[in-house]
Amino acid sequence: MKLVRYGESGAEKPGLLDADGAIRDLSGVVDDIAGDVLTDDGLAKLAAVDPASLPLVDGNPRFGPCVGQVGKFLAIGLNYVDHAAEVGAKLPEEPIVFSKAITCITGPNDTVEIPRGSVQSDWEVELGFVIGKKAKYVSEADAMDYVAGYCIVNDVSERDFQMRRSGQWLKGKSHDTFGPIGPWLVTKDEVADPHDLKMTCSVNGEIQQDGSTNTMHFKVPQIIAHLTQFMTLMPGDVIATGTPPGVGMGKNPPMFLKDGDVMELTVEGLGHQRQVCRSAE
Incomplete structure (x- = not known):
């Protein structure tokens, strides 16, 4: 579904x-x-x-975030082998985990707001998965039983806030609108292999990211097993799994978002997102 x-x-x-x-x-x-x-x-x-x-919905209504009442919005950093290489980072020995504030969650085609004082707002197309049942101390072997489905996440990031504001990634990841989710939650039975999906992100019509989930360092079962050693995951929690190469921070020279820019994101089988960037007033 x-x-x-x-x-x-x-x-x-x-x-x-x-x-x-x-x-x-x-x-x-x-x-x-x-x-x-x-x-x-x-x-x-x-x-x-x-x-x-069921009643047919007329017209072309706005898509909201494909999951409601999200309790936790977690993400995994430096989780693609080729992305780590482009930013000159060593692959982590265990998953790097950070949070995005749930107030950043927005619809897949809603406006993305560039924060006041931003100089390095960036894009990240990601595979997201949604938890389907309470998960604590889950083994890798059983982990996929806890997945309800998958969706596209744009892990919008302000790199200056993330890297140089006292070391808390949360600060650069949580501005309002920095978490477009959707358009669809695709149930896991429709995704044959979440680790072999093409994914793209374009800015103003030019492809910036053109990758695949097959370069993911820690796979979904490893991520679930790891997270549930430290916290209980609940139905509706959303986890973003990392991004392939092509982010603005990794370009030479670096390239960052500005007012009026248009991001378009795809993950194979999970739909399409489109966001226009606007500077915060």
């Missing part, structure tokens, strides 16, 4: 895409694409619904 949340910001409704790519309203079945809806039982309930029996 491809699950969506559509409508105005803060008032999104749950939906799914039918075989023709049209949105069908799930409001009569579930309140939101969140929490227990993402468990195995919750997804089985949705899979049993005939899309043709």
Whole structure:
């Protein structure tokens, strides 16, 4: 299934895409694409619904973040072999983990705001996965049982805030709108191999990132096993898994976002994002 949340910001409704790519309203079945809806039982309930029996949504409504009521938004740094090489970093011995504030989460096509004082705002196309059940001390062998599905994440980052503001990556990762998610949450049964997906990011029509999840250093099962040694993951938690090469920071000379720039992102099978950048007032 491809699950969506559509409508105005803060008032999104749950939906799914039918075989023709049209949105069908799930409001009569579930309140939101969140929490227990993402468990195995919750997804089985949705899979049993005939899309043709659901109301057809007219027009082209806004896509909201594909997951609601996110409790934790975590990310893995320097997790692509070729990205680490482009920025001259050594591959970590265990996953580098950081948080993005949940207030940065936004829809896949919403405006991205460049923060006041920003000089190094950057893009990062990433594969995100969503947790489907409570996970604590999970083994790598069992880890995929805890995945509800996958989505595109743009891990927008302000590098100056990230690298030179007292060492806290969180500061450069959490500005409002720095976490576009979606457009779809694609359930794991529709993704044959999350570690072999093409991914791209263009800025103003020029491809900047053209990579694949097959260069991921720590795979999804390793990430889940690692995280659950330190914290309990809950249904609806979102984890971004790192980015391939081509970020602005890694270019020579470096290239960063400015007012009016347009980012477009794809991950194979997970849809397309498009964001226009605007400077904060």
